[in-house]
Amino acid sequence: MNTMNRLLILAALAACLTQSATLQAAGKPEYASGLSFGKQDHLQQVSSLAVGKDDFLVVASMNKVLIYDPAKEQSVRSFDPGLTNITAVATDGETIYVFTRKTVMKDMEYQGRKYKQTIPVGAVCKKFAWDGTPAGDLELKDLKDVINAKVLNGKIYVSDFGGTRSIRVFDAKTGEPLASIGKNLRLCCGILDFAVDPKTGDVLIGNLGAFKLERYSADGQLKSSFGERGDKLESFQGCCNPVSAAVLPDGNLVVVEKDPSRVKIYTPDGKLLCPFNNLKELVKGCNMVSVAVDSKGRVYLGVNSADRFVLQYVPKS
């Protein structure tokens, strides 16, 4: 083999290696922790998250709604929507939707021990303009519970854990029920969260008792699912997981597990792309973790552990 041939082979090999590395980088996103929102606001709890106008972050904390500029850790403003224990916040353009559940206390008994339990009996939905001005109430018909909510394309999606144990869809103008999404959901710990894919209208539900993330079409048909309990990184762990998910601008999925806290990016069909490294404990035990993403692919996670704040993860490229 002459020198020229050797050089050509070496050049071809180098090109292959470069291409392979480039493809790997393109296929495997990387995330790094970014800002921490709300520490200076002394949040009592991160109840729910949403992303609104100009990628501003909307945080519900107990009875308060706080708005954050994605570049600043302290809130730019807040308002009191007049509800105790807000369970969900959602946005649609410049409108902020705030939800809570109506409850009654019921006497319960287990093996001779008496205790009281909160039972959901209805839902409240209030609308606000971007500056926090009240914009009216909306009655969501025949809804017993609301623990999470999203608003998209004229539809309100809510987690009806205490009622139908499914995702209920309502007309955002009239409050009329449109659909009920989710079949054979094995729900526990009072957790039922979901994401809506803005491009397809698909609803992704954390079927945590089955250790699966399930994708339903807009009309409620199960399209696909992935996940199982296991000790591998791509599997889900804990007593029941995943608890929540969000759809990134490129269609990939952010999938969140509670205790042990893990956040990973998967392709839409369930192939693991990367975990969030050096993740803090998001929550102790079996509790909900709120997640939201913005138009730049930044991920926001509600932390309700030793500290209460919103943790930002940003894509490296």
Place this chain on the structure above:
Amino acid sequence: MTFSNVFGLALLMAGTALAVEPTALRETALFPQNATPAKTEPTLLKLVVGVNDVYCKDSSCKCIEKIATRQYGEFCRQLKKRYNIEVEFVYFLEPYELDKAFRAGKFDAVLCKPWLVFQHSVGRSEGLARVADLQDLHGDIGLWGMVIVPTNSAITKLSELSGRRIVYGQRDAYEKHQAALELFQREGIKISQDKLVEKASCLECLDLLMKDSVDAAIISNYALTADCAVDVTTPESFRVIGRTETIPLTSFMIDLKRLSRDDAIRVQKALIALSQDGLPASMCGGGFVKPASWKVPSATP
């Protein structure tokens, strides 16, 4: 109480990586050497203990908070006060994490299902001894697999399972895997590999059974009463048509490579004595008792 042992056969059937000679077994229990009572020693003995207990509030899922009510704080205070033994409990909701931390050498002892740590025949488990078994809230110490079918199933007995679709546990859950395979072997039940589905959790097994994807499931005996399944279904929805052998549910196990045998016996006596004479109410009626015999494969020479 002595738990039977069928390891060799079960392991061969399961084709597990632990394919050791069936005769290479070792006793996991450290039997009390003599009847001398526990006493307060002048030397302080300190232990760090990894904990995953089905019935403990700090290592269980929120959905069974009315059932998993045991808390160890007062028990540990009494151990220190009466027997000069200081235990630091580190709680794990996830057994995989406890297993990983134990193998990384983070603990002097573990309080969990013994098979979680003994499934590894080499490494840290080689020095491990069960010094006491922990009673559940009903005073029982056993764990077994239940073979269940839906209440409306036409299947009424084990012998009708041949040729059916069955979901069972993975090899890290002895009562749902090795013991289940041994049960089928013993009962002459023939199931082809393509009709056997392995799942890591009882919830996934129940999910498949409730969706009619399988005809029967093997789950842990506590799954329908003290696990997340309480939020998903009820015991009345299923019929139990068989059960596997019984093994210890939760044991206090000491690493004899980190603590001397004398110290292990000191802890054993203290755990049992305190359970008999001063069990705090926060232990919910379940204390420590002498370990039952249970043999597992030892490391291949």
